[in-house]
Amino acid sequence: MRTTELGQLTVSRLCLGAMHMGGDTPTDEAYRILDRFRDAGGTFIDTADVYGDGTSERVLAPWLARHRDDVVIATKVRWRTSDPAGEGLSPDRIRAACDASLRRLGVDTIDLYQVHGPDPTTPIEDTLAALDGLVRAGKVRALGASNFPAWLLAWSVATQDREGWAPFVSLQPQYSLVERSAELELLPFCRAAGLGVLPWGPLGAGFLTGRYRRDTMPDGRITRAPASLEEAAHRRATERNFRVVDELTALAATLDRPVPQLALAWLLGEPGVTAPIIGPRTLTQLDDLLPAPDIDLDDQHRARLAEPAPPPEVSPHRMLREQMSLPDIPALSRR
Template sequence: MDGFEVGPLTVSRLCLGTMLMGTSTPVREAHTMLDAFIEAGHNFIDTADVYGDGLAEEILRPWLARHRDQVIVATKVRFRGSDPGGEGLAPDRIGKACDASLRRMGIDVIDLYEVHAPDPDVPLEDTLEALDGLVRAGKVRALGASNYPAWLLAWAARTQDCHGWAPFAVLQAQYSLVERSVEMELLPFCRSAGIPLTPWGPLGGGFLTGRHGRGIVPPAGSRVAEAADDLEEAAQRRATEGNFRTIDELRAVANECGASVPQVAIAWLLNQPGVAAPIIGPRTLEQLRDLLAAASLSLSADQLRRAGAHTAPPEMYPNRFLAEQNHINPEQPLRRAGHPVSR
């Protein structure tokens, strides 16, 4: 499968998330999974300074010592951690957090450095200028944002543009067949601005696996069964009729293709325009091997339609008003004076 352009980087169409490495996934198995991932032809790895409070980045260090040139590494800054301590996106903290991530991973440049979430306590300009400084200093190749609302991402992109600062080259946001809010504002903006999306939680935290469904109690020990009520993957949040029907459709499509339910869920995401690489989050080597096959799974237009039929987000004003009464396509790429029409 072809790669995807993310700013100056070419990434594979699957990204391997490391959130569980060193905690739910033992280190040795994590390294075997990383080996299997690159052996399958992929190069994109996602981590964060807060995963295991730095443990996920530390686990990557011995593996990266052998494979640094073969991979694109994304990490993140924002949430509370013990090194450098504190939290947030103040310039001073960003600088220290970047150095700490570089040190933990034993590398001298981070390919993609992402803000994990907005920080309303710090002026946006201060954060963006500090991030630009990291690119200019050669500590970071490209920048990304995660968990930004569309208005803030648009504001940030315009601010970076005006100041000539390094732009956000990617958005990392939750996106799956059971969480499609990004389709309302974020994804149309990202497509217009040429900012690819890397979906986290592509299986809804484990819901889109075939182990959950109408009347099925999530298996003990699974993420969904254990999730606290305020977590995105909490069982009660997923237990909607639309989600259960989606599982039924995925099972039917999977049977038609000789594939698994998770493979179909990931393949659906790969077919959404503007999606660069779903960030897969397998807990075991067996789960990873299953997901790798999604990259080459081809779904027909009808299968894609059926998979997505029950969870489309509601039609929203003003898009509904513009499209239905005024025949204006609200998703038409933005025209900008002096720029070619963007993707």
């Protein structure tokens, strides 16, 4: 599998998400998935302390004991867990949560430690200083953020730079052909500031596999999701999104490739995207996805897939583009 750079880390261009491991994916199947991913050249695994309240990290531990030097392991802190009890990004909690993740994973160092979302109750400077302390203590090699709005990410990166603290090297945003808000602010900032981008939900939780249809919505993540979740059917199963699937299905027939491979290939071709985080629940689903980094879609095919569900239109971007003829705000120069 192709690889790329993420800060000082080298990672495969697909990252394997472990969110279901020990839950919807039974442990035996999880190990088969991990082995197959590694055999295919995959070297990047993403988990979080909150996945199964520590279960995902615990399932990974025995496998990591055998393959620690082969992979880059990423985990996260922020949401509520029982060990340590509580939630948030206060310095004490970050330190306790990092120790708990190290213990559950059975490793000496976490390669990429990510804050899983903002914590409005803790001053961001306190969080960033605590994260820097983890890097200095050798518990963590690199830092990342997830689900940060662009202004907070920019503020954080500027603060880390000013204070000489260990920097965020990556952002983990939701990003797929049916959720492209990240293109407005987050991706341009990450490209300009040199942060890698690790899209979560790259298949829209399974919508971009073609198995959900206008007339039949089979059992799956989307039909089971409560209305509050990003992948809930009322958000995913829209006419606009089905038109993306129509384009994917037609292109899949032309190129003789499975639909989800093309959805991943589109993401992999977006400038600044480091590695989509795939979330196969079964070995069969993984096999379907693994060849995606080998596909180079041409501009015409990319445009076809992107046409039905563009990013939302917002001001000032629309005004700058339509009234001021500044179509490419991301390319504005900076010294």
